[in-house]
Amino acid sequence: MDRLTFSARQATLIGLLAVIFFSSVAGLIRSVAEGLGPVGGAAMLYSLASVLLFFTVGIPKLGSFPRIYLYFGSLLFVSYEICLSLSLGFALNHSQSIEVGMVNYLWPSMTILMAVIFKQQKANLLLIPGMVLSFVGLCWVLSGNRGLSLVSIAANVQSNPLSYGLAFAGAIIWSLYCILTSKKANGSNGITLFFMLTAATLWIKYATGSAATLHFTPHAAISLVLAAVALGCGYAAWNIGILHGNVTVLATASYFIPIFSSALAAFILSTPLGISFWQGAAMVSLGSLICWRSTRTKVRTVTSVNQQHLD
Template sequence: MSARHTGLGALAILSWGTLGALGAFSASLPPYLVLTFCFAVAAAMGLVICAATGRKPVRLLDRRTVLFAGLLAAYHLVYLEAFHHAAPIPVSLINYLWPACLIILGNLYFQLRSGFPGYLGAALGFVGVLVLIGKDGFVLQLSEAFGYGLAFVGALLWATFSNLRRHDSSDAISAMTTICFASSLICGLWWMANGANLPALTAQDVWVIAALGLGPAGGAFFLWDLGMRQGHAALLGVLGYSAPVLSTILMLVLGLGQPGWKVFAAIALITLGGIVVQIGTSATSSGKLKASAR
């Protein structure tokens, strides 16, 4: 495993720590407009990398490419739409249940076999979210329930995407370049189907779209794929659960939420759940290796 590629994966995690804040700043714009340009920026980056390294993007009409692009576009559409219906910090943290969803769906449908630690970590994450969105106990704030639901659907979609990508053998850069291009087309078609109205963009709007495309909603996908395939995957798994902490702290600093015990309790529980999942998964893998060596 390469320390350099592990570092690339860590950069992706740092980038994802800005997704909540950037998503909140883009809430005044149609999500499909934002994503059309974000994925186009990411695809352009991929094409430059492919040209510089002698790679060739995978076929656009490949069945797997269409599936991955559909999941990627759907995830980001529902995630950004959630910011229109609920407060940004709860939306961001509910979305960060995707690692727990990844474990549960992976065990049920993708032969992940994480065992009991996986389910324990998932449960801790869900408790953390209940603490965060509860009011006077564990009662949902019905006025924001639709936004919560969209954020959770996003977590399920990203978990499904990640499990499927884990089993894909194509080159990370070549595949993600075409996937991002196809995702841009999907979002563009959706935008056109809904009138394709181009609102007056402020300088901040342009900056936010560019930042999303270069970072958490584009460039980070390439870094993460490289890190997971050629870096220290177990270490990146643990570091990945720092994303909700980074995201929430950044949003609090930017004035997008109010600090309180519920926020920090939710952060602690979700992060602890992630650590339990990763340690349990690593221990299971280590046990299997020892057993096979006997």
């Protein structure tokens, strides 16, 4: 797809389409997990997405990859994708899966914080209120309809520490992956290889675990195809947008993915969300934007953070 010629306007529009694709992933992953199981469904999803990425993005020559990016990038990417997919798959219900997805969306603000900690990026004092607002927004979401309640948050997390723990670990892992990619990738894009490794790891877990036999239904098959297309086409479209479009427009739009994703997940899973949830989601997005604004070299940071992944 990248061999085609696109104007800046066309590339930007294609990149914005990728934001919609990525926003639909959380709800679709949950739908696949309900039909095929958390592990087996994820294994099927990443296998099919790998095939799509092979034809849309392709596999570059691995010999040109910096070794540290190839090895550690693979480890971090696979770990993140497993944390994301299983955290959604093991959620107790639809509402909890959407909340778990919101935990994952701490990664944009955490990536900027990690960049500052590792001295890859300079930031002003706006970083502090941005981080605080993101975490307060998440706590607001996890409190349910009770405003900000530590008791409700604790009860929520204790009801399923596995899903919430995986989601939070994933946010940290992805922020580290973004830092590594920015510093060590040298323009390499191992997304297709990384997806294949994720699929292989999930199949190993499926084969060595006690998961039930995959049982395909029309609904499960449709959800699987839609999720794979959202991932595969999302990455292909994002590459075009980043390479040929307006990066600032795309980066700004990407920080609203928590809101877009929640809306699409609520639609896909037929799960209404209360006003408190939307207030918290808005805080998470606004906090991420404030963190971004705190950086001095905005375009470089956003490009490195968002170029590889947004789900």
